[in-house]
Amino acid sequence: MTRRSVRGTAMVGMATAGTLALGACGGGGFSSSAPTQNASKGPVKLSVMIGSSGAAETASVKAATSAWASKTGSTVEVIAASDLNQQLGQAFASTSPPDVFYTDASKIGTYAKAGNLLAYGDQVKDTGFIDSLVTAFTYDKKFYCAPKDVSTLALEINTDLWAKAGLTDADIPKDWAGLETIAKKLTSGNVTGLVLGNDINRSGAFMKQAGGWVDSPEGAFTATSPGALQGLQEVQKMMKAGSLKFNTDTSPATGWGGEAFGKGIAAMTMEGNWIAGGMKDFPNIKYKVVELPAGPAGKGTLLFTNCWGIAAKSPNQAAAVDLVKSLITTDQQMSFAKAFGVMPSTVAGSKAFAAAYPDSAAFVAGASYGQGPVNLAGVDDVMAKFNSQLATLGKGGDPSAMLAELQKNGAAAVGG
Amino acid sequence: MLADASIAVTTRSTPPPPPRRRFRGGGGLRGHEGAAGWLFITPMVVILLVFLVIPIFMALWVSLTSWNGSVNPFSGGPGAEFVGVKNYTALFAQDGLTRSNFMQSISNTFWYVLFVVPLQTVLALGLALLVSNKLLKAKGFFRTTFYFPSVTSSIAISTVFLFLFSNSGAVNAFLKLFGIDGPQWFSDSRGLVHLLFNAVGVDNPAWGAHDILGRSLWDWLSGPSVAMCVIIILVVWTTSGTFMLMFIAALQDVPVDVEEAAALDGTSGWQQLRYVTVPMIKPAIFLVLTLGLIGTWQVFDQIYVMGKGAPSGTTLSPAYLSYQQSFGNFKYGSGAAMAFVVFLIIVVLTRMQRYVLTDKDERRSFRSIFQLGRRKGASS
Numbered sequence: 001m002t003r004r005s006v007r008g009t010a011m012v013g014m015a016t017a018g019t020l021a022l023g024a025c026g027g028g029g030f031s032s033s034a035p036t037q038n039a040s041k042g043p044v045k046l047s048v049m050i051g052s053s054g055a056a057e058t059a060s061v062k063a064a065t066s067a068w069a070s071k072t073g074s075t076v077e078v079i080a081a082s083d084l085n086q087q088l089g090q091a092f093a094s095t096s097p098p099d100v101f102y103t104d105a106s107k108i109g110t111y112a113k114a115g116n117l118l119a120y121g122d123q124v125k126d127t128g129f130i131d132s133l134v135t136a137f138t139y140d141k142k143f144y145c146a147p148k149d150v151s152t153l154a155l156e157i158n159t160d161l162w163a164k165a166g167l168t169d170a171d172i173p174k175d176w177a178g179l180e181t182i183a184k185k186l187t188s189g190n191v192t193g194l195v196l197g198n199d200i201n202r203s204g205a206f207m208k209q210a211g212g213w214v215d216s217p218e219g220a221f222t223a224t225s226p227g228a229l230q231g232l233q234e235v236q237k238m239m240k241a242g243s244l245k246f247n248t249d250t251s252p253a254t255g256w257g258g259e260a261f262g263k264g265i266a267a268m269t270m271e272g273n274w275i276a277g278g279m280k281d282f283p284n285i286k287y288k289v290v291e292l293p294a295g296p297a298g299k300g301t302l303l304f305t306n307c308w309g310i311a312a313k314s315p316n317q318a319a320a321v322d323l324v325k326s327l328i329t330t331d332q333q334m335s336f337a338k339a340f341g342v343m344p345s346t347v348a349g350s351k352a353f354a355a356a357y358p359d360s361a362a363f364v365a366g367a368s369y370g371q372g373p374v375n376l377a378g379v380d381d382v383m384a385k386f387n388s389q390l391a392t393l394g395k396g397g398d399p400s401a402m403l404a405e406l407q408k409n410g411a412a413a414v415g416g
Numbered sequence: 417m418l419a420d421a422s423i424a425v426t427t428r429s430t431p432p433p434p435p436r437r438r439f440r441g442g443g444g445l446r447g448h449e450g451a452a453g454w455l456f457i458t459p460m461v462v463i464l465l466v467f468l469v470i471p472i473f474m475a476l477w478v479s480l481t482s483w484n485g486s487v488n489p490f491s492g493g494p495g496a497e498f499v500g501v502k503n504y505t506a507l508f509a510q511d512g513l514t515r516s517n518f519m520q521s522i523s524n525t526f527w528y529v530l531f532v533v534p535l536q537t538v539l540a541l542g543l544a545l546l547v548s549n550k551l552l553k554a555k556g557f558f559r560t561t562f563y564f565p566s567v568t569s570s571i572a573i574s575t576v577f578l579f580l581f582s583n584s585g586a587v588n589a590f591l592k593l594f595g596i597d598g599p600q601w602f603s604d605s606r607g608l609v610h611l612l613f614n615a616v617g618v619d620n621p622a623w624g625a626h627d628i629l630g631r632s633l634w635d636w637l638s639g640p641s642v643a644m645c646v647i648i649i650l651v652v653w654t655t656s657g658t659f660m661l662m663f664i665a666a667l668q669d670v671p672v673d674v675e676e677a678a679a680l681d682g683t684s685g686w687q688q689l690r691y692v693t694v695p696m697i698k699p700a701i702f703l704v705l706t707l708g709l710i711g712t713w714q715v716f717d718q719i720y721v722m723g724k725g726a727p728s729g730t731t732l733s734p735a736y737l738s739y740q741q742s743f744g745n746f747k748y749g750s751g752a753a754m755a756f757v758v759f760l761i762i763v764v765l766t767r768m769q770r771y772v773l774t775d776k777d778e779r780r781s782f783r784s785i786f787q788l789g790r791r792k793g794a795s796s
Contacts, residue, residue: 085743085744086743089485089742089743089746092485092486093485093486110744110745110746111746113484113746114484114485114486114495114746115484115486115487115495116486248600248602248603249600249603250583251583251584252582252583252584252585253582253583253584253600253602253603377746378745378746378747379745380740380744380745381513381514381517381737381740381741381744381745382513384724384725384740385513385517385729387726388725388726388727388728388729389728391603391726391727391728392605392727392728409512409513412512412513413513
């Protein structure tokens with residue numbers, strides 16, 4: 001061996017030895033057992049990490065947590081994450097992740113399976129949450145965390161184009177046949193009757209209306225159920241008739257359904273509560289919000305929700321639960337709603353919301369029959385693959401093949 | 417007199433052996449210089465060791481486990497079980513979504529590299545030759561203009577390109593001037609090579625149905641998709657500036673009398689370029705090709721901003737897939753395994769490229785290129 005390669009080998013050997021030595025003494029780096037809880041009832045320091053939609057949300061969360069902090073004498077630090085998923089992923093690998101954090105319903109399974117979440121649902125189950133939200137946050141038969149808000153999909157209709165097509169309130173679609181008819185009537189020139197986002201978070205509503213969904217509450221994949229196929233076939237049928245387009249297929253292509261709606265190239269779209277914020281960019285559009293039409297199996301919509309997750313590694317779990325309890329009261333949730341427009345997660349809260357904002361009645365009604373996102377563990381790539389295939393539905397994609405592949409990949413991901 | 421001259425010639429033809437003092441331990445001035453050198457580079461070595469080398473070995477360990485990101489990955493307990501090469505075999509031998517995604521990302525990135533590396537090298541060399549031309553005025557202005565895209569944020573440029581190449585963006589409007597209906601750039605998943613095959617009437621032929629590592633031969637030959645082509649254009653435009661600078665430096669090193677001699681010998685401009693200039697800047701070409709290979713196999717920023725794999729997974733890259741597997745699915749072992757497979761691919765390709773570029777006289781056997789530290793007079 002030449003001198004250079006001897007030295008090279010020696011360096012490699014030193015580096016390996018150094019790594020193993022560091023790993024062995026990794027006491028402060030990683031933790032492998034549950035932390036001892038802070039036994040004292042005195043003031044503690046909590047950290048709350050949120051994925052904020054803007055300054056209004058950060059400010060209202062800070063106000064709410066400091067109200068609790070001054071009441072109990074503890075301190076709360078609110079961190080607005082720039083990329084919540086990635087920052088939480090890093091935080092979970094450390095010894096001290098934030099005590100409380102936003103958890104999206106689609107992430108519950110992944111976080112819970114990795115042991116990052118404290119299942120404190122039984123401590124808050126009497127708060128009167130909407131049933132569909134409890135289901136959304138139940139994984140492996142455990143209710144993990146308290147839902148903090150909900151948004152549902154509803155049908156937004158451009159009232160000017162509606163009147164121009166000669167339609168009245170009696171024509172508001174109540175079923176699929178009605179939807180097909182009026183979408184066809186509203187399609188003319190460059191305007192498409194209905195423009196949807198191009199992934200399962202919109203087309204899934206049709207699946208639900210046909211009585212099917214991608215997974216079951218027991219945690220199994222049911223993508224090949226007849227209802228799921230029927231839902232996608234309905235979307236494709238309307239696409240072939242020219243009355244429905246995905247936002248990527250419009251001309252000009254738009255970033256989401258709301259943008260097509262705002263630019264006037266969509267007479268209707270299917271979006272959630274956030275449409276109010278989105279429409280501020282398009283003040284000339286007058287619209288009304290109605291419930292989605294019912295399918296063969298009844299009404300169905302999709303709901304999107306976050307909860308207050310508590311870290312399993314937190315040493316202040318009792319204090320964290322107390323903080324969460326103060327954040328889910330009807331008054332607190334209504335002040336969040338006033339600040340940044342999300343709907344409360346409790347039955348009492350949604351009644352208050354419906355009374356305060358009668359224009360959003362369709363969104364509120366949807367919460368009771370809405371379907372939450374797929375919350376199983378480790379299916380990010382499975383759903384991404386399905387979404388990328390679903391985007392080709394208008395270009396001759398085959399829904400039954402897509403669902404079959406989703407079933408195969410999903411079952412493998414959940415089983416393995 | 418003649419005998420003296422011949423002795424003088426013999427002694428001059430064999431240079432005296434170099435002093436062998438270097439490996440006899442520190443002693444005198446040379447020894448102190450050695451110690452001082454080590455002292456000066458120790459901070460950098462420590463930083464590189466702690467933040468680069470050791471994490472790489474840690475990641476190698478993680479790729480042999482099924483770590484979920486929550487517990488100590490070196491403990492071997494639940495949440496970080498040692499699974500050996502299972503993560504690697506899942507990428508190659510086990511039929512499933514991980515393998516099909518990984519193979520698609522390798523295929524996409526292979527075509528991407530095949531297009532980007534030659535294009536950016538040739539463009540950089542062309543720009544360097546243009547800018548080094550003695551007759552060009554305002555050299556500084558042109559150098560700045562060509563280099564400018566390299567210093568701008570890749571995220572900012574990707575966002576601008578999203579607008580430029582949207583269905584009714586500037587590019588399609590420009591093509592309309594010539595009567596060409598531009599494609600839907602970001603939703604078109606058809607591969608370029610597939611389109612070429614279709615133009616000659618071949619579509620999904622029987623010979624393309626062979627299954628290689630879970631993907632049909634026809635799929636492997638799809639070429640970059642139309643959406644990937646946007647990213648190719650973006651990357652070629654942004655990185656050719658950096659490489660242009662390296663070529664300018666190399667071209668300035670070519671002695672003027674060599675070029676004058678070539679001109680005197682009656683070579684045309686093209687012959688001079690091909691037979692005189694390019695061989696003289698071979699080290700720079702090797703550097704540009706290597707950096708290009710390494711950079712293109714690790715493409716991530718542009719994929720993240722411009723589609724995250726859509727349409728139909730044709731813009732997936734192994735780096736993005738590794739990120740999705742690790743931070744989305746919390747399967748850090750699988751993500752780390754992907755990263756090391758790409759590392760191996762880069763090393764193999766760099767070695768092969770080195771072999772191709774060495775002079776035929778210096779070139780040893782094919783096997784010797786995979787051995788460390790044996791090459792005479794090599795500077796790696």
